[in-house]
Amino acid sequence: MNDRYGNDVLSGDWRSSGRLARPTSRPIEARHGTVVEDVETGWVGAVVGVEKAGGVHVVHLEDRRGKVRAFPLGAGFLQDGTPVALTAPKGAQRAALAKAEEAASRTASGSVAVRDARARVARGSRIFVEGRHDAELVEKVWGHDLRIEGVVVEMLDGVDDLAAVIRDFSPGRGRRMGVLVDHLVPGTKESRIVEKANRVAPEHVLVVGHPYVDVWQSVRPQRLGMQTWPQIPRSMEWKRGICAHLGWPHDSQADIARAWKQILGTVRSYADLEPSLLGRVEELIDFVTAEG
The missing domain is CATH 3.40.50 (Rossmann fold)
Structure with missing residues (x-):
């Protein structure tokens, strides 16, 4: 007579039975631009910096929206679905990361950013x-x-x-x-x-x-996919003419405002x-x- 329930389910190594062995993390250098995912939070970002804070090495990851978060350096990341452990960069990679961090410390105007500084009291000028x-x-x-x-x-x-x-x-x-x-x-x-x-x-x-x-x-017109800004006839209001050339709505002042926001965003x-x-x-x- 067949035992449809099989053997005793509590026999043998029941703690690991039916479970896959946890894969080990492959160590990789935290090179600038390396994209990884933090396992705990699901945060996906590119490496933009590595530093020592409070006695712990942390890696800074920048997501596609430009937001940056810090995570402890080491295991706990995925790269293309595979577990990886981020290690501090060495040699040329450390120099490349430092150079990238320096570039990131520049303001939009190209000047050196002053971190954690309060705005100065307004001048009379x-x-x-x-x-x-x-x-x-x-x-x-x-x-x-x-x-x-x-x-x-x-x-x-x-x-x-x-x-x-x-x-x-x-x-x-x-x-x-x-x-x-x-x-x-x-x-x-x-x-x-x-x-x-x-x-x-x-x-x-x-x-x-x-x-x-x-x-x-x-x-620069290239930011809008043009080689040069078009010539608008004097008979047409200039901003509306630009919007018409770009194929954007231009009937109302709200249309012009939205057009400027789109240009400024580039x-x-x-x-x-x-x-x-x-x-x-x-x-x-x-x-x-x-x-x-």
């Missing part, structure tokens, strides 16, 4: 730009630098009466005024406005400009902007932060 889009672009690329220096950026909402704005600001010693003007090229309305404004307080005011119709054009650092804007903004920052 200011930088003025024409509108919201100008201000948002300056903030994205130079925001860290400006907070460290204590420089506030204000919006003018146009420069038609720039001389009056300068008089209202009352520039003087310790209260410098830098102004960034759109489409500042010879023979334009803007050039005549700036010529008049420069007579108000030349020692304490610096007015510079870029040649673009709008600050949108200061973003800017990662100063390298995505034209030199004609970069030089002018750096010039203004130097001017308003100069001592005396």
